[in-house]
Amino acid sequence: MTLLDVSGLKSGYGEFIVIHDVDLSIERDEMVTIIGPNGAGKSTLLKSIVGLTDIKTGEILLNDIDVTDVPPEEKIYNGICYVPQVDNVFPNLTILENLKMGAWALDSTDDTFEDRVEEVYKRFPVLEERPQQKARTLSGGQQQMVAMGAALMLDPNLLILDEPSAGLAPQLVDDVFEKIVEINEQSETAVLMVEQNARRALEESDRGVVLDLGETKMRGAGTELLESDEAQELYLGT
Numbered sequence: 456m457t458l459l460d461v462s463g464l465k466s467g468y469g470e471f472i473v474i475h476d477v478d479l480s481i482e483r484d485e486m487v488t489i490i491g492p493n494g495a496g497k498s499t500l501l502k503s504i505v506g507l508t509d510i511k512t513g514e515i516l517l518n519d520i521d522v523t524d525v526p527p528e529e530k531i532y533n534g535i536c537y538v539p540q541v542d543n544v545f546p547n548l549t550i551l552e553n554l555k556m557g558a559w560a561l562d563s564t565d566d567t568f569e570d571r572v573e574e575v576y577k578r579f580p581v582l583e584e585r586p587q588q589k590a591r592t593l594s595g596g597q598q599q600m601v602a603m604g605a606a607l608m609l610d611p612n613l614l615i616l617d618e619p620s621a622g623l624a625p626q627l628v629d630d631v632f633e634k635i636v637e638i639n640e641q642s643e644t645a646v647l648m649v650e651q652n653a654r655r656a657l658e659e660s661d662r663g664v665v666l667d668l669g670e671t672k673m674r675g676a677g678t679e680l681l682e683s684d685e686a687q688e689l690y691l692g693t
């Protein structure tokens with residue numbers, strides 16, 4: 456079943472068009488990675504889906520519902536949660552307070568909050584060890600876990616991650632990818648991410664999309680793209 460269906464998307468910032476006629480669909484249980492050179496428009500494509508750019512033409516359907524013009528704070532109610540590349544935690548708030556911020560759209564009259572915190576702690580045990588620690592005092596990898604944990608507080612259908620492994624040491628990159636795969640496989644959450652660590656991301660993904668100059672240049676199974684001479688030569692650095 457198709458979860459997200461983007462068609463004919465043209466978007467950018469004001470009059471500056473970055474994304475030109477892009478189509479992209481994601482099934483309910485899929486993990487899809489967008490790769491491409493710097494400035495290709497990868498982050499802009501994610502932001503367009505979330506509602507943070509100006510959309511000129513095209514349509515974004517989520518579960519067959521047209522969410523093209525739905526503002527980002529309301530997209531959460533459609534099941535989309537987004538973790539930006541930078542500034543994705545509140546540095547002066549504790550881990551638990553960050554999770555509370557992530558849960559802002561939960562109905563405060565029921566006890567879902569505690570259940571969700573338990574669920575997030577199960578997924579990221581490191582967060583449960585020190586809920587009162589300020590986010591700014593955590594390592595980069597731990598901060599990424601806080602950011603993903605906060606996004607998971609709303610139990611999204613679609614988790615959108617912009618370069619989740621950016622700036623992390625190799626061991627932490629492994630940890631972060633392991634968590635993303637777990638979220639995708641165990642929480643019935645589709646994942647759409649942009650990654651500079653293209654090989655690793657494609658190895659873990661069901662499908663990959665190559666974006667260049669705001670257009671889709673290639674698409675296919677993750678393994679297929681990894682084996683493609685063209686993708687290797689132009690986008691994977693060999």
Ligand SMILES: Nc1ncnc2c1ncn2[C@@H]1O[C@H](COP(=O)(O)OP(=O)(O)OP(=O)(O)O)[C@@H](O)[C@H]1O
Nearest residue numbers: 468471473491492493494495496497498499500649
């Ligand atoms: N807020 C903004 N306002 C205006 N232009 C922007 C804005 N954000 C990005 N751009 C421009 O949009 C184009 C695409 O940028 P984007 O960040 O989407 O690319 P990217 O593929 O994610 O790049 P990178 O891999 O370097 O992160 C660039 O020319 C960039 O300068």
